[in-house]
Amino acid sequence: MKSIYKILFLFIIVAVCGGCKKEFEENFKNPNQAETVPPNLLLNGILFDMYEAPFSGSERWNQYTAANYFYYANNNYDWTGATLDYTTLKNVVKMEEEANRLGGAVAKPYLALAKFFKAYFFVKMSLKVGDLPMTEALKGFGNLTPKYDTQKDIFKQSLTWLEESNNDLTALIAAGNKELKGDIYLKNDLMAWQKVVNTFKLRTLIQLSAKVNDADLQVKQQFAAVLGNASKYPVMDSMADNLQFVYNESFNKYPNNKDNFGNDALRYNMAGTYLNTLSSYKDPRAYMVAEPARGVAEANGYAITDYRNFIGANSGEDQGVMFDKVQKGLYSLIGRNRYYSGYTAENTFIISYPELCFIKAEGINRGWATGDAESWYKKGIQASIAFYGIKDGSNVVTFLKKDGKLGEFETYNVNFTFETDYYAQPVIKYAGNTTSGLTQILTQKYLAYFRNSGFEAYYQYRRTGIPDFQVGPGTGNSQRIPKRFQYPTIERTTNGENLKQALLRQYNGTDDINLAPWIVKP
Numbered sequence: 368m369k370s371i372y373k374i375l376f377l378f379i380i381v382a383v384c385g386g387c388k389k390e391f392e393e394n395f396k397n398p399n400q401a402e403t404v405p406p407n408l409l410l411n412g413i414l415f416d417m418y419e420a421p422f423s424g425s426e427r428w429n430q431y432t433a434a435n436y437f438y439y440a441n442n443n444y445d446w447t448g449a450t451l452d453y454t455t456l457k458n459v460v461k462m463e464e465e466a467n468r469l470g471g472a473v474a475k476p477y478l479a480l481a482k483f484f485k486a487y488f489f490v491k492m493s494l495k496v497g498d499l500p501m502t503e504a505l506k507g508f509g510n511l512t513p514k515y516d517t518q519k520d521i522f523k524q525s526l527t528w529l530e531e532s533n534n535d536l537t538a539l540i541a542a543g544n545k546e547l548k549g550d551i552y553l554k555n556d557l558m559a560w561q562k563v564v565n566t567f568k569l570r571t572l573i574q575l576s577a578k579v580n581d582a583d584l585q586v587k588q589q590f591a592a593v594l595g596n597a598s599k600y601p602v603m604d605s606m607a608d609n610l611q612f613v614y615n616e617s618f619n620k621y622p623n624n625k626d627n628f629g630n631d632a633l634r635y636n637m638a639g640t641y642l643n644t645l646s647s648y649k650d651p652r653a654y655m656v657a658e659p660a661r662g663v664a665e666a667n668g669y670a671i672t673d674y675r676n677f678i679g680a681n682s683g684e685d686q687g688v689m690f691d692k693v694q695k696g697l698y699s700l701i702g703r704n705r706y707y708s709g710y711t712a713e714n715t716f717i718i719s720y721p722e723l724c725f726i727k728a729e730g731i732n733r734g735w736a737t738g739d740a741e742s743w744y745k746k747g748i749q750a751s752i753a754f755y756g757i758k759d760g761s762n763v764v765t766f767l768k769k770d771g772k773l774g775e776f777e778t779y780n781v782n783f784t785f786e787t788d789y790y791a792q793p794v795i796k797y798a799g800n801t802t803s804g805l806t807q808i809l810t811q812k813y814l815a816y817f818r819n820s821g822f823e824a825y826y827q828y829r830r831t832g833i834p835d836f837q838v839g840p841g842t843g844n845s846q847r848i849p850k851r852f853q854y855p856t857i858e859r860t861t862n863g864e865n866l867k868q869a870l871l872r873q874y875n876g877t878d879d880i881n882l883a884p885w886i887v888k889p
Contacts, residue, residue, distance in 0.1 A: 403465060403468065404461065404465055405465065405548075405549075406462045406465040406466045406469070406474075406477040406549075407477075407547075407548035407549030408549060409458050409459075409461055409462040409465065409549075410462060410477065410480070410547075410548075410549040410550065411549040411550075411551060412455075412458055413455055413458055413459055413462065413484055414549075414550065414551050414552055415551065416452065416455040416458075417487065417610075417717050418612040418715065418717065419715075419717070419820075419821035419822075420622050420715070421621075421622055421623075421715055421818040421819065422622035422623055422635075422818075423622075424440075425821055425822050425825070426818060427440070427442050427638070427682070428444065428822070428825055429816065429822070429824035429825050430638045430639075430640035430641060430682045430824075430834075430836055430837065431637075431638055431640075431641045431817050431818060431824070432635050432636065432637055432638050432641075432701060433635065433636055433637070433638040433679070433680050433682050433684075433689065433841075434634060434635055434686070435634060435635065435636055435680070435686055435689040435690040435693050435698075436633075436634040436686065436690055437686045439631065439634050440634070440635075441686065441841070441843075442682045442683070442686070442841050442842055442843075443841070443842060443843035443844065444842050444843055444844040444847070444848055444849050444880075445843045445844050446844075446849050446851075446852050446853065446880045447852070447853050448852065448853050448854060448855040448856050449492070449495040449496050449852035449853065449854065449855060450855075451492045451495070451496075451499075451855060452488040452491060452492055453492075453504065453505070455484075455488055456484075456485065456488050456489075456504075456505055457505060459481050459484045459485060459488070460481075460505050462477055462481055463477070463478060463481045465477075466478050466481075472542075472544055472546055473546045474546075475535070475539055475544060475546070476536075476539055476544055476546055476547040476557060477547070478535070479532050479535035479536050479539060479557075480532065480547075480560060482528040482529070482531050482532040482535070483528065483529065483532040483560070483563075483564045483567070485525070485528050486524075486525035486526070486528040486529045486532070486567070486571070487567060489501055489521050489524075489525055490521070490522065490525050490571055490574075491821075493518050493521045493522070493884075493886075494574065494822070494826055494886070495822075495851065495852045496851055496852055496853070496854055496884070497518050497851060497869070497873050497874075497884035497885060497886075498515040498516060498517050498518050498521075498869045498872065498873055498885075499515060499516060499518075499521060500513035500514065500515055500516065500862070500865070501516040501520070501521050501524065502514070502516050502520075511861065511862075512861070512862045512864070512865055513862065513865065514865050514868075515865055515866070515868065515869035515872075517872070517885065518873075518884055518885045518886055519578075519581075519583070519584070519885060522571065522574075522575060522584070522886070523583060523584060525571060526568065526571060526572075526584070526589065529564055529565075529567065529568040529571065530568075532564050533561060533564050533565055533568075533599075533600060536557055536560060536561040536564065537561070537599070539557055540557050540558055540561065544557065552610055552611070552612075552717075553610070558601070559608060561601055562601050562602050562603050562604070562608050563603070563608075563610045563718055565593055565600045565601060565602045566602045566603050566608075566718055566722075566723050566726075567718055568589075568593060568600075569590065569593055569594075569602065569723065569726045569727070569730070570718065570722065570726060570823075572586050572589055572590045572593075572730075573590075573726050573729060573730065574826065574830065574886065575886065576729075576733065576830060576831075577830065577886065577887055577888065577889055578886070579733070579735070586735070587734075587735045587736075590730050590735045590736055591735055591736040591737075594727065594730065594731075594736040594737075594738060595736065595737075602723055603718075603719075603720045603723045604720075605720055605750075606719075606720050606721075606750055606753075606754065608720055609714070609716055609718070609719045609720055610716070610717040610718040610719070611714040611715060611716045611717060611719065611819075612714060612715040612717065613711075613714050614710065614711040614712065614714070614715075615710075615711065616709070616710040616711060620710040620711070621706070621709075621710060621711055621712035621713070623701065623706040623707055623712060624706075624707065624709065624710045624712070625707055625708060625709060625710065625773060626710075628703075628707045628773050632700065632701070632703070632707060632773075633693065633700070635700075635701060636679070636680055636689070636693050636698045636699065636700050636701070637656075637657045637677075637678075637679035637680070637698065637699045637700065637701065638679045638680060638681075638682050638837075639678070639679035639680055639681050639682070639837060640679070640682065640834055640835075640836060640837055641679060641813075641814070641817060642656075642657055642677055642678065642679030642699055643678065643679050644810065644813075644814065644834065645674075645677065645814065646674045646675065646677045646678065647674075647794075648789075648792065648794060648795060649674050649788070649789070649792070650752075650789070650814070651752070651755075651757050651762065651764075651781060651783050651789075652751070652752060652755050652757070652814070652817075653674060653677040654672065654677075654762075654764040654781065655702060655705055655755040655756070655757065655764070656701070656702045656705065656706075656755070656817065657677050657679075657699040657700065657701065657702050658699050658700045658701070658702060658703060658766055658767060659671050659672075659673075659676035659677060659699060659766060660676050660677070660678045660696055660697055660698055660699050661676070661696040661769055662695045662696025662697045663675065663676050663678060663696065663697055664676045665696070671766065671779060672764065672779050672781055676699070677699050678697065678698055678699055679698065679699060680692065680693075680698045681837045681839060681841075682836070682837050682838075682839075682841065682842055683837050683838040683839020683840065683841045683842040683846065684839055684840075684841050685839070685840045685841050686841055689841070702766075703766070703767040703773065703776070704765040704766070704767070704776055705755075707773060708773065708774065708776075713754070713818070715818065715819050716819035716820055717819075717820065717821075718820070719815075719819065719820065720750055721747045721750040721751045721754070721812075721815040722747075722812065722815065722816070722820065722823070723747075724743045724744070724746045724747030724750060725743070725744070725747040725808055725809075725811060725812035725815065726812075727740075727743040728740045728741075728743035728744040728747065728808045729805065729808050729809065729812075731743065731800070732800045732801075732804055732805045732808060733805070734800070740797070740800055740804065740808070741797040741799075744797050744804075744807065744808050744811065745790065745797070747808075747811060747812065747815060748789075748790075748795075748811050748815075749785060750815075751811070751814065751815040752785070752789075757783060758783075759783060759784050759785055760782065760783070760784075761780050761781070761782055762780070762781050762782070762783055763778050763779070763780060763781075764778065764779050764780075764781050765777070765778050765779075766779075794807075795807070806833055809827060809831055809833040809834075810833060810834055812827065813827060813828075813833065813834050828848070829848075829850060829883075829887055830886075830887055836848050844880070844881070847881055849880035849881055850880065850881055850882060850883040850884065850887070851880055851882070851883070851884050852880065853878045853880055854866060854870075854878055873885065
């Protein structure tokens with residue numbers, strides 16, 4: 368009997384303690400701490416993480432601008448560990464979880480876009496380093512040492528996600544779903560997002576140009592399917608469809624603005640790979656993005672608007688030599704009026720219509736699809752030129768006065784006609800679906816990537832050799848342009864064995880930035 372009483376007593380104690388614990392948790396629950404996160408808030412952060420700012424290392428490595436003062440920056444390609452986006456991808460997974468928690472029609476647009484985001488960020492990361500954890504990644508404590516998927520499998524899965532995202536968006540649009548919230552780019556417009564998804568799919572396929580004969584990937588066939596079925600695969604139609612970051616004067620200022628003019632305006636100048644191409648083409652975009660090199664104009668008696676005054680430095684030049692030439696007015700500086708006179712300069716493209724035009728032209732040139740490559744080539748050039756406010760007829764161009772302070776500008780009138788002044792030049796007029804024509808397309812796409820689209824200009828160079836990036840003492844890395852970034856150091860300490868296997872599979876066991884990843888190997 369005593370044993371029974373003891374058991375009953377213990378049962379009562381446990382029940383009371385359990386009740387006290389529950390009551391304690393309820394009484395002391397923090398009412399200000401959220402237990403769930405609406406998917407629209409997660410979406411907002413994911414979208415912001417897609418933005419890659421201009422005036423950064425990527426801009427110099429794309430050889431658009433160059434640093435001439437070593438204390439603040441350099442032009443070296445001595446690349447170390449890549450910055451990866453797994454934190455953002457964790458938020459994508461969390462967005463899926465929160466959307467599924469809500470369920471129904473509310474969940475569906477977030478789930479459709481989650482597939483696009485997975486493709487976008489895995490492709491972005493893989494282009495930097497090669498193989499990466501994907502299938503076993505993003506499981507938290509469930510798997511702290513995920514195995515690496517091959518770069519081929521990452522791209523194959525990403526193309527599948529993009530196909531599924533497009534199909535899901537088609538169904539949502541047909542059903543009139545209006546549940547998307549938190550979109551800082553496209554005003555919650557699912558039709559606009561569908562164009563982005565399919566435009567990015569074409570970008571992903573063009574990245575695989577060296578793998579066009581891979582039977583598993585079906586690169587050519589997938590490319591042709593998108594171009595051949597506009598109703599199933601809508602893509603961007605104009606500049607209004609751009610996925611872009613828009614600046615404002617209060618919170619998100621353009622990286623170059625009137626507040627930091629005194630800090631960096633003389634420490635950076637234009638790079639020759641970009642500006643000297645514009646000058647040789649007599650391209651009026653040069654007037655909008657750069658200042659004339661006044662030392663050159665004065666020494667030679669050139670008019671200020673003479674294209675010979677728009678000169679960029681060789682990115683490989685010794686910085687001391689470059690700095691001296693800048694002081695003597697022998698190199699063009701970054702345009703003062705466009706980039707330093709205010710706070711909002713220009714929108715930064717993430718995925719854009721001009722890029723799409725050149726992708727279509729390239730695919731048609733390569734024989735992946737039928738169509739008029741020249742038409743898309745011209746549309747891409749015209750869209751890029753128009754972005755800078757240049758039109759047929761008289762154009763006003765603005766430069767800082769000689770020795771003037773910021774705001775002390777002088778203006779000039781420049782006449783321009785696209786067909787006769789620009790396109791009629793043999794170097795510009797499309798040479799047909801030939802190797803020369805392909806070079807023209809890729810060169811113009813490089814020009815259109817100026818200050819936007821992250822590393823896309825570099826990836827094009829790595830993939831095609833166009834344009835010819837300049838090297839020298841100032842670019843380091845034994846005067847070589849690297850083929851990839853190293854893996855982050857944290858991978859060695861937290862997932863070392865799987866990283867070791869991935870390096871053996873790809874790069875003979877060494878994390879060498881000068882060894883090519885699978886995607887660009889013939």
